[in-house]
Amino acid sequence: NAGVTQTPKFQVLKTGQSMTLQCAQDMNHEYMSWYRQDPGMGLRLIHYSVGAGITDQGEVPNGYNVSRSTTEDFPLRLLSAAPSQTSVYFCASSYEGVSTDTQYFGPGTRLTVL
Amino acid sequence: AQSVTQLDSHVSVSEGTPVLLRCNYSSSYSPSLFWYVQHPNKGLQLLLKYTSAATLVKGINGFEAEFKKSETSFHLTKPSAHMSDAAEYFCVVSVTWHTGFQKLVFGTGTRLLVSP
Numbered sequence: 001n002a003g004v005t006q007t008p009k010f011q012v013l014k015t016g017q018s019m020t021l022q023c024a025q026d027m028n029h030e031y032m033s034w035y036r037q038d039p040g041m042g043l044r045l046i047h048y049s050v051g052a053g054i055t056d057q058g059e060v061p062n063g064y065n066v067s068r069s070t071t072e073d074f075p076l077r078l079l080s081a082a083p084s085q086t087s088v089y090f091c092a093s094s095y096e097g098v099s100t101d102t103q104y105f106g107p108g109t110r111l112t113v114l
Numbered sequence: 115a116q117s118v119t120q121l122d123s124h125v126s127v128s129e130g131t132p133v134l135l136r137c138n139y140s141s142s143y144s145p146s147l148f149w150y151v152q153h154p155n156k157g158l159q160l161l162l163k164y165t166s167a168a169t170l171v172k173g174i175n176g177f178e179a180e181f182k183k184s185e186t187s188f189h190l191t192k193p194s195a196h197m198s199d200a201a202e203y204f205c206v207v208s209v210t211w212h213t214g215f216q217k218l219v220f221g222t223g224t225r226l227l228v229s230p
Contacts (some may be wrong), residue, residue: 013227033217042220043205045211056213079227090158092218097210099146099216107157 001026006091006106013081013113019111021076029104031097032074036087037108049074052070052099067099077110081113116141118188118205125156128229133177133192135224137205140186147188148218149179153201161203162222164188175199200228 007022024031033048045058049068063085065077075092078085091106121136139145151163160175169181179190188205205221 012209031215035218040222042222043218046215048217050215056215058211058217070185092170094216097216101208102160102164102218103218104146104162105150105158 003090004093004104004106006089006109007108008109009108011112013078013111015062015082015113017081019078019081021078021089021091021111023074023076024072024104025074025091025092025093026072027095027104028071029093029095030071031094031101031103032068033058033091033092033103034064034066034074034076035090037090038087046076046089078111083113085111086113087111092093116207118147118207118210120205120224122224123222124227126227126229127160129197130194131205132200132228133176133190133195135190135203135205135226137188137221138186138189139188139205139207141207144183147179147181148206148208149173149188149190150204150206150220151201152204152223158204161190169220181193188209195228197228197230198227202226208222208228 004025030051034046037041047066049055089109092103094101094103115189117140119138147164150158162171172178202223211217
């Protein structure tokens with residue numbers, strides 16, 4: 001199993017550009033989520049999905065869109081990039097969605113917005 | 115609200131000496147707690163998790179953590195540090211979002227430095 005994969009690993013955007021961060025998992029997990037990591041703030045939840053076709057907002061959803069057309073894929077779209085979106089983005093997946101469930105993280109995408 | 119506080123932003127040890135990374139939690143009931151490790155420019159890897167089955171939890175790479183309800187602590191320890199342990203460590207609690215989704219709340223991290 002490849003686990004959770006993310007592409008690209010690094011990206012530089014100009015303010016106003018759009019892009020999609022890709023996330024895929026091959027563990028047949030129903031639950032997937034996106035977090036952003038900023039210095040001194042830990043990770044914060046952006047959006048999540050509890051199954052194909054079902055998504056919802058997390059703590060910091062503004063400026064981001066998601067969709068979940070398949071169990072495997074959960075892309076994150078930046079509609080019009082802003083410098084405040086400079087961050088490291090992690091995708092995670094889990095099987096049961098209960099409090100004791102292990103969440104598996106991808107390697108991250110480091111995004112810089114100029 | 116449930117949260118975790120990591121008491122040290124940096125911890126420095128010598129190779130072969132014990133490691134102690136401190137974490138306190140805030141929760142009104144028995145929480146699900148985790149420790150994750152992040153090596154430089156890498157993703158997050160689960161070290162261990164507490165799910166109320168046992169207060170002493172053993173993880174990978176010789177790490178363990180003890181859940182102490184009286185102290186609201188979940189400190190991470192290792193008897194003997196190795197150079198490869200140098201990384202950032204996150205104490206994490208699982209929190210029920212208002213929609214029912216289980217989201218992770220991360221501490222701010224402790225960077226472990228290991229010197230030869």
